[in-house]
Amino acid sequence: MQEEKETARIEAFSDGVFAIAITLLVLEIKVPSREMVLGHGLTYSLFALWPAFLAFFTSFSTILVLWVHPEDIPA
Numbered sequence: 001m002q003e004e005k006e007t008a009r010i011e012a013f014s015d016g017v018f019a020i021a022i023t024l025l026v027l028e029i030k031v032p033s034r035e036m037v038l039g040h041g042l043t044y045s046l047f048a049l050w051p052a053f054l055a056f057f058t059s060f061s062t063i064l065v066l067w068v069h070p071e072d073i074p075a
Contacts, residue, residue, distance in 0.1 A: 025059050
């Protein structure tokens, strides 16, 4: 019983850490400026941010894999 309680606390803590990490990743994606959207259009403005989206999805995928398979993390 005590061991299950300790495991639940560790799992909840790790879930919180991953949630914060993912939130920090998405904060790096900036909203296109109004002038850019009016001058080039929304599609072009969002496409111009592709490096930020690529970095987000790459980092998110890495965090997801490590979260789902923590036993694969090298010691």
